Amino acid sequence: MAATQVLRSEWTKIRSVSSTVWTLGLAVVVSIGLGILISWLASNDFDNLGAKDRMGFDATAISFAGMGLGQLAMIVFGVLVVANEYSTGMIRTSLSAVPQRGTFLFCKIAVATLLALVVGLITAFIAFFAGQSVMGEHKASIGDAGVLRAVIGAGLYMTLIAVFSMGVAAMLRSPMLSLGILMPFFFLISNILGNVSATEKIGQFLPDQAGLKIMEVVSPVDDDTPYGPWGGFGIMALWVVAALIGGYVLLKKRDA
Amino acid sequence: MIELAGLTKRYGEKVAVDRLTFTVRPGIVTGFLGPNGAGKSTTMRMLLGLDHPTAGDVRIDGLHYDQLKDPMTYIGALLDAKAMHGGRSAFNHLLCLAQSNGIPRARVHEVLDTVGLTAVAGKKAKGFSLGMGQRLGIAGALLGDPQILMFDEPVNGLDPEGIHWIRNLMKGLAAQGRTVFVSSHLMSEMALTADHLVVIGQGRLLADTSMADFIRANSRSYVRLRSPQQERLRDVLHEAGITVVEAGNGTLEVDGVGADRLGELAAGAGLVLHELSPQQASLEEAFMQLTAESVEYHAHSDPASSPPGAGPGAPSGGVSGPAPGWGEQWNQQQARKNEGA
Structure with a gap:
């Protein structure tokens, strides 16, 4: 089974369903739109900030604030790409056509990841430039130290959120169950764990909390995070690898 | 050629498929018959490598399913008409399958034409009727022009015209020398299409025989007799060493003796017969x-x-x-x- 054939097939699959367009479209629109709004509000509020908060003002990270919501659309994209095979029954047809389950799963994930990467990077660059354009004198420049890394990192973050969701969906198979676990986890639980001092130490190592570090240019003043931008990104990548291995092992073992 | 050797599938305590051994040969339609829940679909899923057998082996042209390069060019299968993404158009559904097996795009147009779906090729599959979905599934099975075709309950839920079309299609494919393996829970349907029969019940092989032999071996034939002089008729037959069974309503039934012989015996004794009819169980x-x-x-x-x-x-x-x-x-x-x- 030539992998190029399967990659081509998976590309046809992904481009021929409307959920791809509306999930990725929503991710772009929400991330950029909300990012501009928050950037504008934050720069207007700058004069009211205390000295400590002014020190930690991170114009780059603020322009990515919309991704907190936009990532939910990336999660839906990642879940639907994989779990729709199961909810529609297509999986039996797909595995009859490509019985090498590893080839099938990783070609599917490769195509979806590439698409998420392109969309994620475009979103990150537009969100950055649009966000900075409304921040007046507080804006950051792409040439500033660490800014380019943060912008590319934001695109990578959006990509990995989608890939992590693909791995979880491959394990759980049901789109409703996958979304029912991932949505509240990333929208609520992770934030709560990360912001309560007692659980902060655990929260720091969750995939999204660790991954967000790469979008920071200016560290908060009393930052005690035990890893840097790429360290955080590495932790997130480990989560993604674990989810993919889990998905692969279960797909290999289970009856379709 | 499909070969099953001791194929077994167990779900916990329940045995769904129990040591099935048989061969499906080319050039004929082989009917795979059994009541609902007999294990037909499970067997077919194991054949396609979708379910893992608990024990035993199934091979296609001597190879396991996952050893086949571009499997759709060896074997085409229709398992479930709804095994497709409803949001994808018929054309794109077939195109993604074709691409995964290195089948040229032109072939997609060909099979759409064969099953009569060209006019709705661009329509989403979720708007299709059961019959159209079935045709699309069959188009997928034909895509790789395979020598082996497998259909799971293909006539289920179809209108008479659709049933007629599928029957002719299967016969036509077998006449081209292909292996056609089709499951059903309806004997009457099989009688019209199948040349060979594999019957299973509760996962076990009950018969593996030609259609003609199956009918001969399994249907009971007997002669039904009615006579106003029933008592005397019984005595006459008894004297001739023939066992008679009373079937109620004044009729008698005789196994294993021809109607001509019974008629001659009655005539010899000068008896009136109101009925002398050979019967065959359906x-x-x-x-x-x-x-x-x-x-x-x-x-x-x-x-x-x-x-x-x-x-x-x-x-x-x-x-x-x-x-x-x-x-x-x-x-x-x-x-x-x-x-x-």
Whole structure:
């Protein structure tokens, strides 16, 4: 089974369903739109900030604030790409056509990841430039130290959120169950764990909390995070690898 | 050529497929028959590598399914008409399947034409009727121009025109020398299409025989007699060493003796006959008798104690009588068992 054939097939699959367009479209629109709004509000509020908060003002990270919501659309994209095979029954047809389950799963994930990467990077660059354009004198420049890394990192973050969701969906198979676990986890639980001092130490190592570090240019003043931008990104990548291995092992073992 | 050797699938305690061994040969339509829940679909899923066998082996042209390069060019399968993404158009559904097996795009147009879906190629599959979905599934099976075709209950839910189309398609494919393996729970359907029969019940192989042999071996043929001088007729036949069974309503039934001989005996004794008719049990009946035996075999440790078809509840309606349903047959078995207890 030539992998190029399967990659081509998976590309046809992904481009021929409307959920791809509306999930990725929503991710772009929400991330950029909300990012501009928050950037504008934050720069207007700058004069009211205390000295400590002014020190930690991170114009780059603020322009990515919309991704907190936009990532939910990336999660839906990642879940639907994989779990729709199961909810529609297509999986039996797909595995009859490509019985090498590893080839099938990783070609599917490769195509979806590439698409998420392109969309994620475009979103990150537009969100950055649009966000900075409304921040007046507080804006950051792409040439500033660490800014380019943060912008590319934001695109990578959006990509990995989608890939992590693909791995979880491959394990759980049901789109409703996958979304029912991932949505509240990333929208609520992770934030709560990360912001309560007692659980902060655990929260720091969750995939999204660790991954967000790469979008920071200016560290908060009393930052005690035990890893840097790429360290955080590495932790997130480990989560993604674990989810993919889990998905692969279960797909290999289970009856379709 | 499909070869099964001791193929077994167990779900916990329940045995869905029990040591199936048979071969599906090219050039003919092989019917795969069994009541609902007999393990037909499970067997077909194992054949395609979708379900992992608990034990045993199944090979296609000598290879395991996942060893086939571009499997759709070896074997095309229709398992479930709804096994597709409803939001994808018919054309794109077939295109993604074709691409995964290196089949040229032009072939997609060909099979759409073959199944008569060209006009709706751009329409989403979720708007399709059951019959159209079935045709799209069959188009997918034909895509790789495979030598082996497998259809799971292809006529389910189709209108008469669709059923007619599928029957002719299967016969046509077999006539081209291909292997055609088709499952059904309807004996009457198989009688019209299949040349060879594999019958399973409760996952076990009950028969692997040509259609003609199956009919000969499993359908009971007998002669029905009616006479106003019934008592004398019985005596005459008894003297000739012929066993007569009273079937009620003043009719007698005789097994294993031709109608001509019985007629001659009656004439020789100067008896009037109102009816002398050879009867053949229907195919549906023969099939149910066979699968009922498997039910009884599993429930009874001693099947010989009540041979099927011999009890008072045994079907004796002949060709014209309506075939009893599954539940009815099972109830008869139960009733017979209770009488024996």
